[in-house]
Amino acid sequence: MSATILVPAADPEPASGSPLGIPGPLLHGLLLLVALAAFAWIVRRRLLVLRRGAPDPRLDRLGERLRRLLVIGFGQSRQLRYPVAGIVHVLIFCGFLVLLFRSLTLLGQGFWGGFAIPGFAGPVYAAVKDWTGLVMLGCCAVAAYRRLYVKPARYHDRLALRSHGGEAHVILGLIALLMVADAVFEATTLAAHGGRSWALPLASLAAFALEAVPDSARPGLGVFAFWLHNVALCCFGCYLPVSKHFHVITSLPNVFLGKLDPAGRVKPPRHGLPPGAQPGEIGVRRLADFTWKHLLDFFSCTDCGRCSDVCPAYATGAPLSPRQISVKCRDEAYAAHPVFGRPPAGARPELVGGLIEDRELWACTTCRACEDVCPVTIEYVDKIVDMRRFLVDDGRVPAGMQKALGHLEKKGNPYGKPGKKRGEWVAADGGDCGVRVLAAGASAPLCFFTDSATAFDPRIQRIGRAFGRLLRAAGADCGTLGADEVDSGHEARRVGEEGLFESLREQNLQALAAREVGRVVTTDPHALNALRHDYRLGEPVLHHSELLAELIAAGRLRPFALADGRTYTFHDPCYLGRHNGVYEAPRAVLAAIPGLRTVEMAAARNKSFCCGGGSLYLFREGEGERRMGELRIEQAELAGAQVVVTACPFCLINFEDAIKTTGRTGRIEVVDLAELLERALVTAAPPAATTGA
Amino acid sequence: MDIIVCIKRVPDLAEAGLEIAADGRGLRTEDLDFDINEWDDYAVEAAVRLKEQHGGVVTAITVGDEDAEEVLRRALAMGADQAILLDDAAFAGADxxxxxxxxxxxxxxxxxxxxLCGAVTSDGASGQVGGMLAALLDVPQVALATGLEVDGGRARVRHEVEGGLEREVEVALPCLITAQSGLNQPRYVSIRGIRKVADVAIAARSAGDLGLAATAVGEAGSRVRLEGLLLPPAGKRAEILEGSLDAAVATLVERLRERGGL
Known part of the structure; x- marks a missing residue:
């Protein structure tokens, strides 16, 4: 076999010809000059848009950035969640890396016949390159077939103002043209040497096809193919930054410059302001109010639709498609800053409130499914919060939410309950759950931060007391802030009411500072996220699933067997899982209950589907055709579960509602992790007795 | 256009446990939260929208002590241009x-x-101030407005009338309009919005400044004397009908029949 491998010689010699009567190298130089000038001009115009953006420090922690570049960027780690498209993309991405050197070689051969890059001139690279070309052609065919015939739903966004799908066909066509042109060029070389081989399948295939061409015409055809390849390459390069395929250039930098702060920490209203300083304007109203990195996100969107495919708002028919936020902003950026000519006369349409409607922004629950799936790490939650900050400042807040926010301001909870009753949950059923209300100056090794749902919602209070009794059973001494606690402000911040969040945070920090407490624990992932990331208290703040797993591991809680014939599944709350990466602790608690039969839903862990509770959705009606909680209960049923275990008050409320509204009462049940564990500690109790201890 | 909006700071009674003060003529306010009267919020929103459409100056006025400044600041944050606090011990106990x-x-x-006034307040609930003020000012009044448009020197007002009906009337300016719920959806006032107007000066006026004798205002100037405040006797607890839907409906029908509801 090795004897038949032929190193493609530069024969026919494009550099020695004179197409159009101009010496080859001169014409080639002109081509390259025009292409490079056009490319540089276009990219410069694009970069000028970024310069208008707000500051955003993104050059810290270079090691971590490099790691992400290698794993998510070059490693394409997020691609395989969609197997077919993912594999095709990984192959095309790798193909580009391989063919980069071939393209440079061919560009060089336009000037000097026989030009070669050291290390990429031997038979090995020739074979790898040729096989790559064949695979690339195959990938183009699969991709085109999918776009034309399979038509996956995510390619057709019901909220798209216009489709950019045509750009994909242009790019696929250009890639295929590059492969074919190179193959023909190679084939004429092969033919001159009279050899085909398995090492060069694509060139051999082309040579087979060219047998019909008379020998005399072959060198000319080779030169033509050579020029076709290089012209197509120049067109390809210049087409990238004017289409959605700009991502080919920007996505690696975009991944490198991605958000390294904890996922759950919302960006400050403006980076680089000294603490305490109040910006004159707050939030994002116009394109230039976004940070430069958020503008780069728009350039980097591949329009793949994965974000909207996993978006619970989109799935329930609400007026939100995260992808369209990127696409609409990019379209507007390109329209307002055209590559050639002056910006169009007249005022641009309103961005927030115009191109991006208020209701679109209010439909988001900040569940972060979109960010978690995005192959190029585009950030959505921070942008949506930033745009909401502008709406709040402008007074444009839905009525139900206004009421909840008003209550938060006046009473420290969204329910409008008197703040002085905040500590009454500990004994609201007449019993004592073991949690002490700490007066100012008191101390406790453990402080239970309840947040508003646990403090005031009668159903959720039961979770708080069940958790308290578990702590007592484990011999843990736990206090709570009582009436001095106010809402964590987590949702206030996420709906854009930064001032209210700051005021609530200060009250809570004062209440904590007035007592001597060790670790802080909460049954509410939203409170966990607020205290850990928004208040920056860090690791001393625990979710109850983490503490319960710890107590079980230490042998302080020993669950009895709980085999009631039912199948249990754990629903990952968004702010526990995707925002804080706590996936194992609740599963460790379930695994510690002997005999408990568990099953995972298809959308588990980071793929979890939001219950619909974020962004104060408990206090207003959504615009979706269905409720997220109902869809999630259906998913649990599909997995064969009769009990959904969760670890978040919002999830529990939404799922209990969904079970009622879909007529599933008695067929499927939802419990909090603490309630389930308590059942497993009280062997004699029947399954339904969640409050007895 | 010059627009005046009269507002009041009221306690939130929805979830509060009410207690009568020691003198028997008021509420214990220690544990109560206060805010702008809901209907006055509609009035401020209507005033600010008129200004946004036609230009002009919005002036918010309230009668109260320094605590009442909070609702004036809120009105300023919503878009009022100036605020006046009528503050005098002599105003206390007013009807x-x-x-x-x-x-x-x-x-x-x-x-x-x-x-513009709110149609009614959530605490006193008399709904009389707007009408009396219109009479004193000698201008026409439209009460319980649910729609408002001003064009030239006239206002076109949609308002509630008896029998669950609404009617549209036209009235010459100047006039007084009381706002009913449904007139508009008031804008949200953010904490930042309040902070931005924290330094706006609020003019204070005493009875003397207004040329009023102390006997003409407050309790002395009132025509209704408050004898005492009583809590209504607690009713029986609500009952939830158990059982299947059909059984619950049957029980409900029976109960209604027993009590003459059917």
């Missing part, structure tokens, strides 16, 4: 007429095209 007297004394010296 609706005495409040209208004080407001009238202040407003008569100001230019105005439209005076």
């Amino acid at each position: 609706p007429f005495a409040i209208a007297t004080a407001l009238h004394a202040c407003i008569r010296s100001l230019p105005f095209d439209v005076v």
Whole structure:
């Protein structure tokens, strides 16, 4: 076999010809000059848009950035969640890396016949390159077939103002043209040497096809193919930054410059302001109010639709498609800053409130499914919060939410309950759950931060007391802030009411500072996220699933067997899982209950589907055709579960509602992790007795 | 266009446990949260929208002590241009007429095209101040407005009338309009919005400043004397009908029949 491998010689010699009567190298130089000038001009115009953006420090922690570049960027780690498209993309991405050197070689051969890059001139690279070309052609065919015939739903966004799908066909066509042109060029070389081989399948295939061409015409055809390849390459390069395929250039930098702060920490209203300083304007109203990195996100969107495919708002028919936020902003950026000519006369349409409607922004629950799936790490939650900050400042807040926010301001909870009753949950059923209300100056090794749902919602209070009794059973001494606690402000911040969040945070920090407490624990992932990331208290703040797993591991809680014939599944709350990466602790608690039969839903862990509770959705009606909680209960049923275990008050409320509204009462049940564990500690109790201890 | 809007700071009674103060003539306010009266919020929103459409100046006025400044700041944050606090110990214990007297004394010296009031307050619930103030100012009044448009020198007002009906009327300016729920959806006032108007000066006026004798306002100037405040006797607890839907409906029908509801 090795004897038949032929190193493609530069024969026919494009550099020695004179197409159009101009010496080859001169014409080639002109081509390259025009292409490079056009490319540089276009990219410069694009970069000028970024310069208008707000500051955003993104050059810290270079090691971590490099790691992400290698794993998510070059490693394409997020691609395989969609197997077919993912594999095709990984192959095309790798193909580009391989063919980069071939393209440079061919560009060089336009000037000097026989030009070669050291290390990429031997038979090995020739074979790898040729096989790559064949695979690339195959990938183009699969991709085109999918776009034309399979038509996956995510390619057709019901909220798209216009489709950019045509750009994909242009790019696929250009890639295929590059492969074919190179193959023909190679084939004429092969033919001159009279050899085909398995090492060069694509060139051999082309040579087979060219047998019909008379020998005399072959060198000319080779030169033509050579020029076709290089012209197509120049067109390809210049087409990238004017289409959605700009991502080919920007996505690696975009991944490198991605958000390294904890996922759950919302960006400050403006980076680089000294603490305490109040910006004159707050939030994002116009394109230039976004940070430069958020503008780069728009350039980097591949329009793949994965974000909207996993978006619970989109799935329930609400007026939100995260992808369209990127696409609409990019379209507007390109329209307002055209590559050639002056910006169009007249005022641009309103961005927030115009191109991006208020209701679109209010439909988001900040569940972060979109960010978690995005192959190029585009950030959505921070942008949506930033745009909401502008709406709040402008007074444009839905009525139900206004009421909840008003209550938060006046009473420290969204329910409008008197703040002085905040500590009454500990004994609201007449019993004592073991949690002490700490007066100012008191101390406790453990402080239970309840947040508003646990403090005031009668159903959720039961979770708080069940958790308290578990702590007592484990011999843990736990206090709570009582009436001095106010809402964590987590949702206030996420709906854009930064001032209210700051005021609530200060009250809570004062209440904590007035007592001597060790670790802080909460049954509410939203409170966990607020205290850990928004208040920056860090690791001393625990979710109850983490503490319960710890107590079980230490042998302080020993669950009895709980085999009631039912199948249990754990629903990952968004702010526990995707925002804080706590996936194992609740599963460790379930695994510690002997005999408990568990099953995972298809959308588990980071793929979890939001219950619909974020962004104060408990206090207003959504615009979706269905409720997220109902869809999630259906998913649990599909997995064969009769009990959904969760670890978040919002999830529990939404799922209990969904079970009622879909007529599933008695067929499927939802419990909090603490309630389930308590059942497993009280062997004699029947399954339904969640409050007895 | 000059627009005046009269507002009041009221306690939130929805979830509060009410207690009568020691003198038997008021509520214990220690544990109560206060905010702008809901209907006055509609009035401020309507005033600010008129200004946004037609230009002009919005002036917010309230009768109260320094705590009442909070609702004036809120009105400023919503878009009012100036605020006046009628603050005098002599204003204490006023009935609706005495409040209208004080407001009238202040407003008569100001230019105005439209005076807006809430249709009713959530605490006193008399719904009289707007009407009395219109009479004192000698301008036409439209009560319980659910729609408002001003064009030229006239206001076109949609408002509630008896029998669950609504009617549309036209009235010449200057006039007084009281706002009913449904007139608009008031804008949200953010904490930042309040902070931005923290330094706006609020003019304070005493009874003397308004040229009113102490006997003409407050309890002395009232025509209704408050004898005492009583809590209503607690009713029986609500009952939830158990059982299947059919059984619950049957029980409900039976109960209604027993009590003459059917």
